[in-house]
Amino acid sequence: MIGVGKIKQYSNVLDKPLSKGKQEVSLSAFAFLFSELVQYNQTQVDNIAELERRLEDAGYAVGARVLELLCHRDKGNRRETRLLGILSFVHSTVWKVLFGKVADSLEKGTEHEDEYMISEKELLVNRFISIPKDMGTFNCGAFVAGIVRGVLDSAGFPAVVTAHFVPVEGQQRPRTTILIKFAEEVLRREARLG
Amino acid sequence: MAPVGPRSGDAIFANVERVNAELFTLTYGATVRQLLTDLEEVEEVNKQLDQMGYNIGIRLIDEFLAKSNVTRCVDFRETAEVIAKVGFKMFLGVTATVSNWDADGTCCSIILEDNPLVDFVELPDTCQGLYYCNILSGVIRGALEMVSMKTEVTWIRDVLRGDDAYELQVKLLKQVPEEYPYKDDE
Numbered sequence: 597m598i599g600v601g602k603i604k605q606y607s608n609v610l611d612k613p614l615s616k617g618k619q620e621v622s623l624s625a626f627a628f629l630f631s632e633l634v635q636y637n638q639t640q641v642d643n644i645a646e647l648e649r650r651l652e653d654a655g656y657a658v659g660a661r662v663l664e665l666l667c668h669r670d671k672g673n674r675r676e677t678r679l680l681g682i683l684s685f686v687h688s689t690v691w692k693v694l695f696g697k698v699a700d701s702l703e704k705g706t707e708h709e710d711e712y713m714i715s716e717k718e719l720l721v722n723r724f725i726s727i728p729k730d731m732g733t734f735n736c737g738a739f740v741a742g743i744v745r746g747v748l749d750s751a752g753f754p755a756v757v758t759a760h761f762v763p764v765e766g767q768q769r770p771r772t773t774i775l776i777k778f779a780e781e782v783l784r785r786e787a788r789l790g
Numbered sequence: 791m792a793p794v795g796p797r798s799g800d801a802i803f804a805n806v807e808r809v810n811a812e813l814f815t816l817t818y819g820a821t822v823r824q825l826l827t828d829l830e831e832v833e834e835v836n837k838q839l840d841q842m843g844y845n846i847g848i849r850l851i852d853e854f855l856a857k858s859n860v861t862r863c864v865d866f867r868e869t870a871e872v873i874a875k876v877g878f879k880m881f882l883g884v885t886a887t888v889s890n891w892d893a894d895g896t897c898c899s900i901i902l903e904d905n906p907l908v909d910f911v912e913l914p915d916t917c918q919g920l921y922y923c924n925i926l927s928g929v930i931r932g933a934l935e936m937v938s939m940k941t942e943v944t945w946i947r948d949v950l951r952g953d954d955a956y957e958l959q960v961k962l963l964k965q966v967p968e969e970y971p972y973k974d975d976e
Contacts, residue, residue, distance in 0.1 A: 609912040620808035621906055624853055625881040629814065629925075632842040633821050640828060654820040661816055661910070694813045720809065 614669060617693065627724045634725070634736060644734045652742035652757075659746020662690060675751065679778070679786045682751050686744055687714055694743070695720045700771075710783050714744070714774045715762070722772065735759045737772045744774055754779040799879025802857055806880065811906040818907050822922060832919040839921070843928020844935075851933040854880065866962050867891070869939070870898045873930065873960075882906055890959075899946060900930075902956040913950045921945050927958060938966045 637650045666689060667673060676682040687702040691714075705711030719737045727734055737759030745757040755778045761770040821842075825835045858876050863869040874886035884906065890899040907923050921927075927943035934941045940963045947953035 609910065615909065617810065617812055619811040619883065619906060621811045621814045621883050622803065622881045623807040623809050624850075626809045626814045626817065628846040628850060629817055629821070632846055633817065633824075635845070636821070636838070636842060637824070650824070654817075654824055657820045657823060658813075658816040661819075662812075665812065665910075694810060696809065 614665075617665075617669065623720075623723075626720075630721055630736075630739070631724070633739075644731055648734060648738040651736065651738040652745065655739040655742020655744075656746040656749070657742075659743040659748075660750045661746075662694065662743065663747045663750045666690065666693060677752075678789065679753065679782065682748065682753050683712055683714075683776075685751075686747055690743075690747055705775075708777070710778045710780075712776045712778075714776070715771055716774075717767075717771045718769060719759075719772045733761065735761055735772065737774065740772075741774050744776065748776070753782050755782070799858075799876040799885065802876070802880045803883055806857065808883070811883065812909070815906055815909045818925070819911065822920075826917065826920075832917055836919075836921050836924050839924035840928040840931075843925035843930075844932035845928075846925070847929040847932020847934075848936050850881070850929060851936045854933065865895065866939070867895055867898075869934070870900065870960060873933075874900050877933075878902070896962040898960055900958045900960060901947075902958075905949070905956050908950060911950060918951070921948065922950050923948070923956065930958070930960060934960075938968055940964050940966055 633654065634647075634651065637647055637654075641647045641650060667675060670689060670693075676685055683702060686699075688698045691697065691699040699714045699716055701713075701715045703713045703715070705713060719740055721739055722736055725736050727736075741757040741759040745755060748755045748757070755776050757774060757776050760773050760775060762773050763770040822835070822839070825838050826832075829835050829838060854877055858872075858880060860872055860876065863872060870888045874888045878884055878886045882905075884902065884904040886900045886902045888898050888900055891897070905923060907926070911922060913920060913922065924945070927945065931941055931943045942961045942963055944959050944961075945957070946959050947955055947957035949956060
């Protein structure tokens, strides 16, 4: 039949060709959606720790999927096995794809062997969010912490990831640090690999 | 200073800050998943998505009017065209088409070929009654309510349910005249 509709229908979503990842939506669309996500979760919890946990769980799901997508599309299905490798993958590739730029800095913790920190002057998700005083140290960056945890966990580097505000002098808004604390087994494996 | 004419959807989209559509898609997916886990009933999730869309719509309209410089629409036909061509382009980066006007000019269909919300999505058998993109119907309803039009927005076609495009039916119920929140003589 000539002139059948433009869109080819795929019965299985896995058969659809993978997009190049260049499509964009406006920042405000994302900001509105994120604000609704936070507001919905606020109605479901009683305290801040629960709220952070729920945002992190939402981010975890995103992270797991981002890892699969990027590994397949950008890295040709090769996976990272070394700690520094996966950290620089998160710091550069993941950040570049999700937020349009590489993260501001990646540091190793001085006090503990298993801690690493990714810092960002202003997280994209926090751009339009202001935290009321009575919510204390709550940080919507918990969503991003969840994304990082999702990526690391799915890549085989279990870790506890949290987001913190770090006040910087000379800057009105504090910068955000994502603190990554790797599990014991990751460090042991890393030591074995030499 | 002469008033600036309305800008096209492409021009505005090129000027706003943009983010990767995949972040948006995955965040929306995470939201729907959370709702499904919490509410469990597909109908409840549909309602909640519509409500979230409504909350977004009532704020989105301000940004839309500020950035797009559209003049007051003369009739509902123009309104629908503006939503499809300028509104969708400005926020989601895709254009929609308007069709299926009824005789009165109060009911039309907005058709989306491309929808950034549904990349990578497949509906499992347990969620067959779910309108995955129901947030969009809430957004349109909320935005139009803030400009004095009460509407009813329903899904006619949904690719996730097996159709070939996304079709939203927007029905104008009534035009509500603007009310001032204060009395003139007080």
